[in-house]
Structure formats: C-alpha cells, structure tokens
Amino acid sequence: MPSAPDPARCPVSVTADPRRVTVEPQGPALVEGPVEVVLDDGTVARSDRFMVAVCTCRRSRTYPWCDTSHRRRERGGPPPEDRNPR
Numbered sequence: 001m002p003s004a005p006d007p008a009r010c011p012v013s014v015t016a017d018p019r020r021v022t023v024e025p026q027g028p029a030l031v032e033g034p035v036e037v038v039l040d041d042g043t044v045a046r047s048d049r050f051m052v053a054v055c056t057c058r059r060s061r062t063y064p065w066c067d068t069s070h071r072r073r074e075r076g077g078p079p080p081e082d083r084n085p086r
Ligand code: FES
Pocket: 026, 027, 028, 029, 054, 055, 056, 057, 058, 059, 060, 065, 066, 067, 068, 069, 070, 071
C-alpha cells in the first residue's frame, strides 16, 4: 500500500494539486504536464505539453517520451488476408 511522501525527502510541495498519471497497458504512462523526467545519467528531460506520454517500454527512439514504438510488439498475429482474391 502506497504511503504519503515524506515531506522532508520529497522535492515536490505536498500542498500542490495531485498530478494524475494514467498507465496504459502495454503502453506509455500518460502524465499531466508539464513534466520533468530524470534520466539514468542524471540529465533532466522536460516537456511542457498538457498531456505527456512517458515511455515505459524503453523502445522509443525519443526516450523518455513515447513514440508509439511499443505498438510494434503487438505484431506477429495472423497474416493479412489476400487483398487480390482470384
Ligand atoms: S511506451 Fe510507447 S514507445 Fe515505449
């Protein structure tokens, strides 16, 4: 069970409105912007969009932002029907 953030350790004001995050199955986390993401190397990526799709699959060429590369995983189903039937 998640607990309330420790105000002494949390860099975000606990009085601010909660930021809503929607996690898409097999897809990105949709976060109300603006958003700053701290990357593995410590650099910070920022987006000022109203809604930001943060990549959770790490396949994006624009990581940390989703570029829909996660959808490629869903391929592999049955081949498309013959479009030129005889
Ligand atoms: S979640 Fe969309 S590219 Fe990773």
